[in-house]
Amino acid sequence: MFESLTLAAIPPEDEALRPQVRALAQEVVxxxxxxxxxxxxMGHDAEFSRKLGAAGLLGLTLPQEYGGGGKGPFARFVVVEELLAAGAPVGAHWIADRQSAPLILNFGTEAQRQSYLPRICHGDALFCIGMSEPGAGSDLAAVRTRAEPVDGGWRLSGQKIWTTGAQYADYMIALVRTSGGPEDRHAGLSQLIVDLSLPGISIRPIKDLTGDEHFNEVFFDGVELPGDSLIGAEGQGWAQVTAELAFERSGPERIYSSLVLLDGWLAHLRKAGRTDDATAALVGGFVARLAALRAMSLACTARLAAGESPVVEASLVKDLGTAFEQDLPLAIADDLASHDEPVDADLTRALTYVTRVAPSFSLRGGTREILRGIIARGLGLR
Structure with a gap:
């Protein structure tokens, strides 16, 4: 569909990271x-994140002068792939490593880079992302949270919702309006680094269908921020967040959310001794889809390695990847229900969890409708 989605291979020097990452992942799981x-x-384990940092496996794509690994996006692909395939808890460092660090590196001031990036690389600075708001849905241009300029800084008021890990995070990078109104759409939006320990900030966890409390409402009541909280230029927040979402949407994160469940089901099939054609076809179909999606994700990674921002291609990977992740638990449930064989209780609990959380896969990082709009524009269809 896109000429830029060409096959790419992981360079040997990046592939060489795999045994080290696999050993750390197996140790924690x-x-x-x-x-x-x-x-x-959603697994929050700050100690494990710090262990990854000590091993030099966080901030891999950041320059060495900021504590990073000085490597390319393929190195990070290997690390993320191994951690997710093992089911290691990545929630503590996830957002800072994937989105916040590249954003600060690309758009932040030198003082911001010196302050935040080394701590992110060590697993000592945890970030969350403040995008969604009540009433705005996935229409980020409709945000109403506002930062008014005051002497020496900004006064922040408003609300964010569905903010993953805010109750654990040290900082939020918030997309806010610094001029104009919602009718101005993309104009007047900026990004600010918000210290979540400041007065006037309230964080309220939201319990989801699984009983977990990973999402949060975050309220800002006249929060006083210093002038150096602004990332990049005022009014350029939309362009910056668009580039940021390419990092979020293009990687193996959008393919492997159900992979642990797939492994558990395959172990069940081996234990049950099932080798019939229908089972083989079902397994083969998912493996083929997984292989194709991984190749597409690697193609996007190659674009990132070339210094490009594959916004449209990343949207395609995310849309197809989350469809795969959502189809998998439903198919496994149908398969188990249609065969009279004992099922391990842990597999049942894992299936129940993934089935309940799967609807969120096509919400986080942009809804399916938003992504397909981006893809349609990329194809010249709208």
Whole structure:
């Protein structure tokens, strides 16, 4: 569909990271159940994140002068792939490593880079992202949270919702309006670094269908921010957040959310001794889709390695990837229900969790409708 989605291979020097990452991942998941491993995205383990930082596996794409690894996007692909495949808890460092650090590197001041990037690389500065708001849905241009300029800084008022990990985070990078109104759409939007320990900030966890509390409402009541909270130029927030979302949408994150469940089901099939053609076709179909999606994700990674921002291609990977992730638990549930064989309780619990959380896969990072609009524009259809 896109000429830029050409096959790419992981360079040998980046592939060489895999044994080290796999060993650390296996160490942390050894004591976890299948259900706990299925929570990899949301698994919060700050100690494990710091261990990754100590091993030089966070901030891999950042320059060495900021504490990073000085490597390219393929190195990070290997690390993320291994962690998610094992079901390691990545929630603590996830957003800072994937989005906040590249954003600060590309658009932040030198003082911001010196302040935040080394701590992100060590796993000592945890970030969340403030985008969604009540009433705005996935229409980020309709945000109403506002930062008014005051002497020496900004006064922030408003609300964010569905903010993953805010109750654990040290900082939020918030998309806010610094001029104009919602009718101005993209104009007047800026990004600010918000210290979540400041007075006037309230964080309220939201319990989801699984009983977990990963999402949050965050309220800002006249929060006083210093002038150096602004990232990039005032009014350029929309362009910056668009580039940021390319990092969020293009990687293996959007393919592997259900992978631990797939492994658990395959173990069940082997234990049950099922080798019939229908089962083989079902397994083969998902493996083929996974292989194709991985190749597409690697193609996007090659674009990032070339210094490009594959916004449209990343949207395609995310749309197809989350469809795969959502189809998998439904197919596994149908398969288990249609065969009279004992099912391990841990597999049942993992299946229940993934089935309940799967609807969010096509919401986080942009809804399916938003992504397809981006893809349509990229194809010249709108």
């Amino acid at each position: 050894a004591a976890l159940s299948l259900e706990q491993r299925a929570r990899s995205w």
